[in-house]
Amino acid sequence: MKTSSRDHPSRDQGRVRIVAVEGDVDLSSSGELRRVLFEALRGVSRLAVNLGGIRYLDSSGIATLIEVLKESQKTKTEFALFAMSPAVHEVFRLTHVIKIFQVYETEEQAVGGAGA
Amino acid sequence: MQASGSRSGVRFKAEWRLPSDPAFLPVVRGGVERLCAVFGWNESEARSLTLAIDEALTNVIRHAYHSRPDGVIEVTCEEKEDALEFVVCDVGEAPDPTRICARARESQAAGGMGTHIIRDVMDVVEYKQSGRTNQLVMTKRLKSIGGS
DSSP states (O other): OOOOOSSSOEEEETTEEEEEEEEEESTTTHHHHHHHHHHHTTTOSEEEEEEEEEEEEOHHHHHHHHHHHHHHHHTTOEEEEEOOOHHHHHHHHHHTOGGGSEEESSHHHHHHTOOO | OBOOSSSSSOOOEEEEEEESOGGGHHHHHHHHHHHHHHTTOOHHHHHHHHHHHHHHHHHIIIIISTTOTTOEEEEEEEEOSSEEEEEEEEOSSOOOGGGTTOSOTTOOOSSOOHHHHHHHHOSEEEEEEETTEEEEEEEEEOOBTTOO
């Protein structure tokens, strides 16, 4: 089972999986991101997604993260985002969805679930 | 005084003709972002404008051409007296007016965010039809230099 990809490397830290999203997330790549993050939810208690490597994000990327959030609620897996750049934060602001996510500044906070 | 691309009195105009293939989206994004910088918008404003154009193209690919890559999209960007006008044309399925911005703003639904972004970023947004051609006309007022 492939839980990582060239563009979105992942590693496990205990029961927490950390996935780094990198590059452009748009219509041509959001489907692959969805596949990687859905797979990454399996077998862990918490998924922490590093958004710091995103160069460009559109609403299809936001839609993907909403789908992953909903899937995480079904599988009772914690889902956290961290390292959001100002550019990525702006897209969340424009789409009015930031409140539904657990958002942290650092990996340490996202892994531990503290200091939101 | 308005910002001008050329500062010579010659107004800017650019046209792209591209297939409805998402692989071409970064090409248009790159051009629009650089253009916005030339016209005086700051980085954040340029990113928002670029996102709005990208969302318009994405909607055409997904909804007008149903993700087929062989549709034709024409994008025109033209400097007007006090604004930059972007026109996106396609000959795919016409948009359903009842579904444009139908998503509630604070909804947690995964789709329908693009049209809200376009309306939030642009000053004027108009959907038009001419024969088989669907047109989305988006206008953003230019920033005044030394003004508000």
